[in-house]
Amino acid sequence: MPELPDVEGFRRFYNRHAAGQRVRAANGIDPTMLRTGTAQTFGRALKGRRLEGARRHGKLLICPAGGPTLVLHFGMTGMLAWCEGEARHRHDRLVLELSEGELRYRNMRKFGGIWLVDDDGLAELTGRLGPDWLELDRVQFERLIARRRLAIKGALMDQTLAAGLGNLTADESLFRARIDPRRPACALDSGERRRLYSSIRRVLDDSLPYGLVPAKPKWLTRARDERPGRCPRCGATLERTRIGGRTTAFCPREQH
């Protein structure tokens, strides 16, 4: 699930359920997902801490805990769950026992990761990312992509340029802007760059309330997994290819 809109949904979920509570214990951490320290140091450092409100940078959920900061990346299958007595789920990779219940980090495929960092460690993590997409203005965006020769979709998914877009949001935005995802970024003219920027913002803004990329009637996301997929606007058969190692869907009749 996790692209920017999903992680923004997790942030709201975290702040609704977990923020403000004290950590009674950190249990069941999957050591293969822990990117810093050991299960023991992790648990000791978090126990007794009060969780503050979380923020987000790209696809990272950043959860300060009055000293150390818990950072979660959800990979392709991660999510949060709030539990009050339910049995442990097979894919729970971390259980934080809090005053009023349990916050669980659940992740089937175990991509992504869990960090517990100090301020320097946090700066190191976020420093590898470009600005968050919700903080990026059009002029910055145009500057970032203007000289790149890679496929525009590859540029949109490069988290070091700007952070938060993923496979679905990139395809959806290019579909909305009617731009062929295979074109070199530097081949877009100024009008196309503007159109793409506003399309991305629209896709993100429209998705945020849902906490996911919604399969709206005129959205590519609705049709991309059908086979053969049909363009939700013109009915043409969608084309499927790979860009940057990711399955890419687009309408060959409308996207140029």
Place this chain on the structure above:
DNA sequence: GCTCATGTTCCCCT
């Protein structure tokens, strides 16, 4: 058995 999956990183080429 096979393919594919909303992510990232690393390694090898050109």
Place this chain on the structure above:
DNA sequence: CAGGGGAACATGAG
């Protein structure tokens, strides 16, 4: 250095 291609990571679903 920029960028492409593929593999790896781990666990399913169809």
